[in-house]
Amino acid sequence: MSEPQECIGRNGVAFFDVDETLLTIKSMVSFYRYHCVNLPAAERHTRLDRLDDLLESGIPRERANTDFYRLIEGTSVAELAESGRRWFTDVAIPALNTSVLTRLQSHKQQGHAIVLVSGSFPACLNPVSAYVGADMILCSRPAVAEGRYTGRLATPMIGNGKAAAVADILDTIPTSAPSWAYGDHESDLPMLLLVDNPVVVGADAVLNTTAVQRGWDTIESTAHGLRPAADTAAPIPIGTL
Numbered sequence: 243m244s245e246p247q248e249c250i251g252r253n254g255v256a257f258f259d260v261d262e263t264l265l266t267i268k269s270m271v272s273f274y275r276y277h278c279v280n281l282p283a284a285e286r287h288t289r290l291d292r293l294d295d296l297l298e299s300g301i302p303r304e305r306a307n308t309d310f311y312r313l314i315e316g317t318s319v320a321e322l323a324e325s326g327r328r329w330f331t332d333v334a335i336p337a338l339n340t341s342v343l344t345r346l347q348s349h350k351q352q353g354h355a356i357v358l359v360s361g362s363f364p365a366c367l368n369p370v371s372a373y374v375g376a377d378m379i380l381c382s383r384p385a386v387a388e389g390r391y392t393g394r395l396a397t398p399m400i401g402n403g404k405a406a407a408v409a410d411i412l413d414t415i416p417t418s419a420p421s422w423a424y425g426d427h428e429s430d431l432p433m434l435l436l437v438d439n440p441v442v443v444g445a446d447a448v449l450n451t452t453a454v455q456r457g458w459d460t461i462e463s464t465a466h467g468l469r470p471a472a473d474t475a476a477p478i479p480i481g482t483l
Contacts, residue, residue: 250355250357250377250378250411250414250415251354251355251357251411251412251414251415251419251421252355252415252416252419253352253353253354253355253419254349254352254353254354254355254419254420254421254422255354255355255356255357255411255412255415255419255421255422256345256346256349256354256355256356256357256421256422256423256424257357257358257359257408257411257421257422257423257424257433257437258342258346258356258357258358258359258376258423258424259359259360259404259423259424259425259426259427259430259433259443260358260359260360260362260366260367260370261360261361261362261426262426262427262443262444262463263339263342263424263425263426263430263443263444263463264338264339264342264343264346264358264370264374264424265334265337265338265339265370266337266338266339266463266464267333267334267337269334269360269362269366269367269370270310270361270362270363270366271293271297272329272333272334272337273325273326273329273333273365273366274289274293274310274313274314275290275293276325276328276329276332276333277322277325277329278290289313292313293313296309296310296313303400303401303429304398304400304401307361307382307395307398307400308395308398311363311382311384311391311393311394311395312393314384314391314393315391315392315393316390316391316393317390317391318389318390319365319386319389319390319391320389322365322391323364323365323368325365326364326365326366326368326369327369329366329369330366330369330370330373331369334366334369334370335373339443339463339464340464341443341461341462341463341464342424342443342461342463343374345424345441345461346374347374349422350375354420354422355377355378356374356375356376356377356378357376357377357378357379357380357408357411358370358371358374358376358378358379358380358381359380359381359399359404359407359408359423359433360379360380360381360382360399361381361382361398361399361400361404362381362382363381363382363383363384364379364381364383367379367381378411380399380404380407380408380411381399382395382397382398382399382400383395383396383397383399384396400429401429401432402432404429404430404432404433405432405433405435405436408423408433408436408437409436412436412437420438420439421436421437421438421439422437422438422439422440422441423436423437423439423440423441424441424443425440425441425442425443425449426442426443426444426446426449426463427446427449428446428447428448428449430449431448431449431452434449434452434458439459440453440456440458440459441458441459441460441461442458442459442460442461443460443461443462443463444462444463445463
């Protein structure tokens with residue numbers, strides 16, 4: 243589901259950023275905090291301190307995205323996949339952006355292909371994709387050896403990387419097929435500029451200014467309104483991931 247297919251998007255394609263677009267949270271940060279809850283206290287505090295240091299570092303978004311994967315070095319791929327399934331049920335479903343989800347469902351009803359585009363990774367994104375019925379995921383791919391994450395990022399998917407992946411898909415569909423993209427952050431701008439119908443989600447100043455100048459569609463960010471369990475809903479520092 244992660245590789246371009248010639249048949250995808252024959253009737254049109256809609257690309258959806260995930261973090262703070264399809265979800266109202268940052269999936270990697272939220273998921274990692276959730277995963278650490280049941281670790282032994284000393285290990286949990288060490289891991290969460292490392293996460294907080296990364297979030298507060300002020301380094302560029304692309305580097306922060308890469309450095310995140312060092313936090314899961316040595317962790318079992320299967321273990322994180324299971325944590326991802328639980329996290330999605332407990333935390334991510336209540337954090338789905340109702341406004342964007344409604345648009346996604348409308349695209350599906352019209353026969354448009356649904357492609358999730360995210361700097362996050364499969365442990366978080368596979369449950370999201372299954373829930374919304376996405377046709378493809380374009381995402382970061384951490385390196386794996388012997389069933390465990392190595393801490394390296396094999397395939398990044400952020401900023402211009404998103405745009406390149408989206409361009410590859412657009413190159414495979416008929417020129418007459420319409421395209422849409424939904425994004426919330428100025429780093430999504432290269433992706434949005436590639437499609438026929440860009441849609442800005444939320445209040446990012448750069449994207450909203452561009453939307454006004456170019457006549458793009460904009461929608462507000464609206465969560466489901468359901469409340470996650472208390473131990474998974476701890477405040478998450480605003481970072482660069």
